[in-house]
Amino acid sequence: MGWISHLCLMNMKRRKTRTFLTILGVVIGVISVVTLLAVGIGVRQEMINTMVDSESICQIRVTGATGGKHKDRMIMDQTVKTFQELEYVSSVYPTYEMYVTITNGKYSYDGAITGIPQSELAKLKYTKTSKQTTSSVKPVLIMGNKVTSLFYNPETEQTYDVTEKKKAETWIGKKVDLSFWDSQEMTPVKIEVGAVIDSGEDTYNRDSQSIYCDLDVLKSFLGRVSSGGTLPGQPLDANGNPYKDFVYSGAVVTVDNIDHVDSIVKKLQDMGYTTENEKEYLDTIQKYLKMVQLLLGGIGAIALIVAVIGISNTMTTSVFDRINEIGVLKVLGCDPDELQLLFLTEAGIIGAAGGIIGVLLSYGFKGIVDKIAIKMFDLAKGTQIAMIPWELAAGAVVGAILLAICAGYFPARFASKLQPLDAVRNR
Template structure:
């Protein structure tokens, strides 16, 4: 079969320009497909890695009933213990949310203050703290570093960070007035800001825009407020009496592995609780990113289809140009199958050359895309917005070869069926 390869190479050398242009078409097609798919894969992987690197991807936020007769669906201390005993659960802690207004001079924040255990507060990454971050008398506020954009001045329609050109760090050690939304007592309480959470320069998450405090201190503080024998914010039973147990707003369940999140969510929902977790958003993001990948791949495939048409045209032209040669080969006893293999091999060589060259050049384009993306979107240096896994590179080469062979099939079949006398008669 060595003579087949020899004839293929000789024919390609005789028609250098045509061969080069055909291979160039394959190269462009392969670059289009590989580069566009690489961008889709890179963006998807970067987003997944960002979420998976965060501990919150394995956390499930659980909420239940907060009043009425559904005590079995409330989040109590015994409920937290029951959650802890579930399979694959690593840790559980309760939280308590209060709707309040925080006033800082001309600026006010209408939102939620969340009490969480002190052990969870110490895990936060603080930019800076005051001398006193805890207290046994009044809650000490721990602010997210983006909360400055949530304090609003109704007179100027501007937020604190925009008008004052300051960040939340400027509040550390200072006091703010706190009042409850539905409290009959209009007296406000002054609470100190003890720390600010550092969530990153351009990162927005739950911590960055939340206000926290120590849960035990908050419970004790609420119990001392005048409330007619009830703790402020606590629900009442059907008879209007307070519950004996403290009712939390919810609990955060941390699962030991991301692969166990879905199973844990189902168990909690079967128990009658409402759940929320970031893996749901991750799954949704992955679904839409796959659709984008298919779209990008389809756009790139158009260029590859054009290249395949070019190969088919080249092989058809080659057959007609070499009819005399085909006739001579048949007269000398060349088998029709061998003749078909000759032209299919030539098409395969073109596909292989274009595929390999296209993949190699795609790595160069990948580097260019990464640099442009980092500069345009102000990403961290070294961020790979385009990724070419070896499966994609190998698949591109193999796909180019197979498509080239398919493109050369009909011209090769035509050549193999030519009668020797008809071919020689065209001499």
């Protein structure tokens, strides 16, 4: 084996330019594949981390029946206790959604307000100018910082934020007119805006475009203003009477670990409830990102295939240039398998050199890609848009070696089958 390595290195030194260009082709191919796959991996991981770091990824929003004869599918206090007893469930809280019209001057909002427990309101992050989140008399509205984009002027059809160019914080402490869609008899009531959720200037999520209030205060308020003992939004039984227990529109179930979300979703669906969970979106995003990653890898693979063709061309040329040397080696008793191994080893060395150098340079390109992405997309410092796991680096080197050996197989086989007299005759 020693003489084989020695002959390989001697031949590569004699043909420095050809060897250098062949290795350069492998280097470019490896850089293309590794860098493009690294971008795909990095973007995918960054999106996953962003969602997994959020508590909402482990939250399942459950919707129950709000009418008809399906009392077993309605969400009541006992239902919440049943959800809480499920394995892997860490917490549950009910929600009550009511459709309303809110008017502030010439701007109106037609949508929902959601009552959630005060304990959940306390977990939200508010702007510094926020005052209060609850009251013992009337519900206090907690608005998302992007809700003003949902208020529009019916005459101009322009939204509040576009026309007035003011933030939601300017509404804190003001009173707005609120009327319930399910109660035509109720006159609009004055409700105060007590707080605004701080979701970030450029962030759009569920909280940033929602309006919340204290659930207990909302229930108490509806009980006082309702007529005939029927609360607005509450379903009626087959006899037209309200149910004894308060019926919530939904519940939020928090699972202890993301790995258990799918199993809890299945249990809830088997119980007849409708579920919504961000993990479903995460799974969909991952599927499409894998497709993008595959596409990027395919683009990079084109450069690597060109490099493999270059190796095959180099090895073929090397065989024809060294026919006399091959003849001499055969006359001296060199075995055909050893002769084939000689050329395969040379191809493997070219692949290994190109693979190692390509991977090392890929780390440099990774740093450049990260810096450009952070600057272009105004990302936080330290964000890794490109990631090169050790498996990718090792796979790139091994892949380059194997492809190089495959490219050198047919030239090596041709050399091993040359007859000694035919080879020497070409001298």
